[in-house]
Amino acid sequence: RGGPGDAAAADAVAAGAASGSSGFGRLGRRGDRGKGSGGAPSEEARLEAFGRALDSLALEAALSVRGSSEADWQFPAAMRSLGRLLGSRPSLQKLAIQHCSGRARVGACVAAASHATLAVAPIAHLNLQGSIMTEAALTELCKALRARGERGPTHLNLEGCVRKAHGALPALWSLLKSATSRITTLNLGFNGLRLGADLGAALAANPGVLTELDLGSNELGGEHAEAGVLAFCASFSAAAAVATGSAAASSA
Numbered sequence: 001r002g003g004p005g006d007a008a009a010a011d012a013v014a015a016g017a018a019s020g021s022s023g024f025g026r027l028g029r030r031g032d033r034g035k036g037s038g039g040a041p042s043e044e045a046r047l048e049a050f051g052r053a054l055d056s057l058a059l060e061a062a063l064s065v066r067g068s069s070e071a072d073w074q075f076p077a078a079m080r081s082l083g084r085l086l087g088s089r090p091s092l093q094k095l096a097i098q099h100c101s102g103r104a105r106v107g108a109c110v111a112a113a114s115h116a117t118l119a120v121a122p123i124a125h126l127n128l129q130g131s132i133m134t135e136a137a138l139t140e141l142c143k144a145l146r147a148r149g150e151r152g153p154t155h156l157n158l159e160g161c162v163r164k165a166h167g168a169l170p171a172l173w174s175l176l177k178s179a180t181s182r183i184t185t186l187n188l189g190f191n192g193l194r195l196g197a198d199l200g201a202a203l204a205a206n207p208g209v210l211t212e213l214d215l216g217s218n219e220l221g222g223e224h225a226e227a228g229v230l231a232f233c234a235s236f237s238a239a240a241a242v243a244t245g246s247a248a249a250s251s252a
Helices: 004-019 043-063 078-087 106-113 135-147 166-177 197-204 226-251
Strands: 094-096 125-127 155-157 185-187 212-214
Touching: 078 106, 106 135, 135 166, 166 197, 197 226
Parallel strands: 094 125, 125 155, 155 185, 185 212
Antiparallel strands: none
């Protein structure tokens, strides 16, 4: 919470609330709640008026983004607009949007922030841990990251994101198999993954790139072992051998 400058701003806004100026007059006229002793604005009125002033300033800043209208900052378009805003920051290298519900549309937000031609943010670390995604949102995100090619992330945390979006796994495997993928650290934990063949093939497609992998709390073992961890190992080994052989042939 702020220092003297914020307090002064709160006093100024609260004064406007009490006098009816600055568009906040109604905040100081809600019965006794808006006034303290001697008719001065109460602390509650001051804080409420200050909060509304900040909201107004935030909307004004948001609308300054090129191509934005007030409708762009209302549900359900707001998260995509936020993504465009984040993608416009040339110094943004790490982005974390964690533990959000599917309604938050995190996939659409990050896809917009990672747009191959419109976004300039060099996002290398992407942490979406615990943010639930729909199949459509995860597919859009994976396609956007793949389109970035070598400008894509090096660290990707999708723990818990895929749990309700298994229909989007082909798009994720395509991202990991891409020859331009530079993902070195990948977290796919807690996603209810059971089928290991496609996962193994995707992870082995770019040998020497991936250095850290988290598959914890999935369902690749136990009663699912044959189609899970055993299929993963077989597919991973075969794909790695093919990829290594291709690389050796190319160098020769």
